[in-house]
Amino acid sequence: MREYSILAGRAAPLGATFDGEGVNFAVFSQHARRITLCLFSPDGKTETHRLDLPERDGDVWHGYIPGLRPGRLYGIRADGPYAPEEGHRFNSNKLLLDPYAKRITGHPDWHDTLMGYKVGHGQADLSFDKRDNARYMPRCVVEDVLFAWGRDTPPRVPHEETVIYEAHVKGLTQLHPDVIRKGRFLGLASDAVLDHLVRLGITAIELLPSQAFLNDRFLIEKGLVNYWGYQTIGFFAPEPRYLENGQIAEFQHMVARLHAAGIEVIMDVVYNHTGEGNELGPTLSFRGLDNRSYYRLQENPRYYINDTGTGNTINMDHPMVLRMVLDSLRYWVEVMHVDGFRFDLAATLGRTPTGFDRNAAFFQAIRQDPVLTQVKLIAEPWDIGPGGYRVGGFPPPFLEWNDKFRDGIRRFWRGDPGHVPVLADRITGSALQFDHSGRPATSSVNFVTAHDGFTLMDVVSYSAKHNEANGEGNRDGHNDNGSDNMGVEGQTDDPAIVAARAQRRRNLLATLLFSQGTPMIVAGDELGNSQRGNNNAYCQDNEIGWIDWPEADWAFFDFVRRLIAFRRDHPILRQKRFLHAHERLIDGIEDLFWWRPDGVPMQDADWNAPDLRTLCVEMRIASGTPAYAQREEAVFLVFNRGEAVTVHLPPCPENRRWRLWIDTGHPDIDGEVVDGGFLKAGRETVLALELETVHG
Incomplete structure (x- = not known):
């Protein structure tokens, strides 16, 4: 020796x-x-x-x-x-x-x-x-972290051009027939996965926790595992189960491959707590090194403050703990070349002894950091502690998950009364929450589904959760899902219900992708993936949690690809500045118009009508938008939750006409000129039209 x-x-x-x-x-x-x-x-x-x-x-x-x-x-x-x-x-x-x-x-x-x-x-x-x-x-x-990056260049996709794809390393790859290294970083870097993301039009993949995490003992004893990974135990180490040969270069290779395809890598990171749990948890690292420094403790320091629901809370007030988090973030940017972070339970990171503070040490440190201010920063703006719900309350440059968007959109399409005004707020960027402190409209990360909850298919297939496989008596997971089984709970062969569910899915994603803000899609939603009604698949490392590639709905994939392309080709739908009717002008023309289906501008009384089911909106480029984007003059969107209705189009200036690009009721329509100044919006339909110049 x-x-x-x-x-x-x-x-x-x-x-x-x-x-x-x-x-x-x-x-x-x-x-x-x-x-x-x-x-x-x-x-x-x-x-x-x-x-x-x-x-x-x-x-x-x-x-x-x-x-x-x-x-x-x-x-x-x-x-x-x-x-x-x-x-x-x-x-x-x-x-x-x-x-x-x-x-x-x-x-x-x-x-x-x-x-x-x-x-x-x-x-x-x-x-x-x-x-x-x-x-x-x-x-x-002990690692030598050097990697031959070659000409790797971060894509640096502007926020307004970003389309986020939330994915699990194993869930995305395990059942893909053309992926060899299934469940690994190298599998995610395969041609098959990259081709899929590029075809779809994704600009950023947001990976569920990929830092080393813990398999909770109570799950192992039930024959389950921590699948999602929200129990971090190593803030600098890649999760071992995703490494094929135990080399951190595999993660770096994955990032380089995604960058070469023009796709950014965003990491879902958990700095609000660790996997050591409460006072009855294991001694694995932080607790044994300096419990009093690493964790926030109660007045009786035997016990932990639990603002996270996991048993402990990281003590961001301690300068060395704050340093560890910042060192970790910089490591993943500078050494591993990632492009941004989504912060789990980010309200906890701003907690002080007196509660949440948007000027807490963590936020101030981030805002002055020359490395971290160059990447995308996304907050999950809540925790379970007192005053923990903080949507819209984070400082620039943070973007925030907007659950108000998810809930409002789901309930509008479910048919809940009074949700047309809610829809109007959400598709224009949730200005009440985010239009302050100089924040752009892209601050709102819009989503209709996330890893935590139903998949898109399950939103239209189940009226209640079905989490029995988790071994907790179906008591876990959210009870209020804004979902609708549309006549039958779960899978069905009834052609009418199958068609109605496909239509509802098209409506939900069209609404997402036609809204101001930053859209996020969950991996598998574009393929019709189901989790069999499980809305909390955190421990389901099996066919429940994995994407079912063999049963993929490729017709739906093609439609989603067209929605993303339409958003990409129409900057009006992804502006940085908030649209405000009667407030901002372009050459004396308002940038936001609300119309009734009969062609009359909406009045206050119209918004409160109990039978209101249809929202028609005309959007133009906001003032101050770069001139290159002003080549298009307007888009006109119709969101019809009711029966079929005749919609009168806004007046066309001379040498202009309206062209219909998207009709969720007729998904094959792809650019039809509308003559006569009106068209029929089918039952429960989204329409998207562009005002174009007639040449010649």
Whole structure:
């Protein structure tokens, strides 16, 4: 066995850093008495060395080992007080993951020794477990993060041109017949997947959590797994199960391939909590390194503040915890070349002891960061804590998931009364929520479905959730889904219901893609994918959660592709500036007109009519929009939730005419001139027309 000497090293950067000659280790712990580095044999089975980090600068412990190379397996032990009622849970018998580890070999094997306390003891977490947990823990790996990027260039797609595709690495690839490396980053980088995304017109793929995460013990004991991944345990390491050969270069290769296809990569990241849970959870990393620093604790520090619903909440008020999050974000941008982030339960990131603050340290740090201000930042603007619902309350440059759009659009098409004014607000960018602080209309990330909830097919096929496979008695998941089974619960061969459901799906996605804001589509919705009524498939790593490629509805795919192309070709539908009738003018012409089907401008009384079922809107380019976009003069949209109706078109100036490009009731229509100044909008139909110049 080789003997290693450990030198003082340096306090930055944190983590394990190979410099060509050896490896520097630096670990933060404010309250530890000693930090010990543990080295392992190549197979990970034998702990070969224990070396105390010899130096401490402030709260960073560090040491340097000459001759150590990438690929070496390691872990950390922290010695300090075990005093849960004072917020301390040090236990040097527990091998810990390095929070800055660039790769982790796998997942913990659940065993009671992973707990810092004696499971079943009368004092619960106040007891102390002296057993070593190393045989059940994964190892950290020293990595050389260099990658031959070649000419990789971030696509930097403007917000107003962005179409987001929310996808799960395994769910997208597992059943695809032409993908070889199924369930892997390399499979997502395959020609088959890239061709599909390019054909559809996607500009950004938003990946469900791809940082290393935990398989919850209660799921493993039920024969399930954490499929979605919202239990992060390593903020710098790719999820091991998505690596084919255990190399982080596989993730980098995936990003390079997507970039070459013109597609940005957005990561769904979970910095609001970790997978260690509450005081009865395992000691895997943060809890054992410095529980009182990493987590927000109650007045009795034995217990955790739980604004996330997962048992714990990250303490963003601590400068070193904030530094870890920012270091992690910059790492994924600078080393892994990702193009943006979607922040899970982002309201938690702005919490202070007095509640949510849009000027909290995290937001201020982001706004001044020269790296992070160059990428897309998307907030899930809520958590479950007091005052946690904050849609529209985030500072620039954040975009936000807009669940008001989802709920309003679903209920309009379901036929709920009084939802025409709601539809009008949503298709014009939800100005009440977002038109402030200089924010653009693209701040609203519009969606009718997301990973959390029904798929598009299930929105029109189920009136209630069916989550029995989750093993929780169908008690989990949302109960109010704004869905409608349209006559039969679940699958049916009734041709009338099948046709009506296809029509409703076309209406929902047409509404999404014709609305101001940034649209997001869930992977598989364009193919008619169903989760069999499960609206909380977080633990369904099986045919429920995977996209059913063999049964794909390719006719629907072609229609969705046309919707995206129509949006791309008509900048009026994706403006940065908010449209406001009677407020902004272009050469003396208003930019937003609301019409009744009979061709009369809408009046206040019309909006409140109890039988209002049809919305007709004419949109023009907002003032200040670059001249290149003003080549088109107007689009006219009709959203008809009622019976068939004759719609009078807005007057045409001389040498102009209206052309019908989209009719969800006749999906094959693709550019028909409308003569006579009116047309028929079929029952439950969306129409999209362009005002064009007649030449010659």
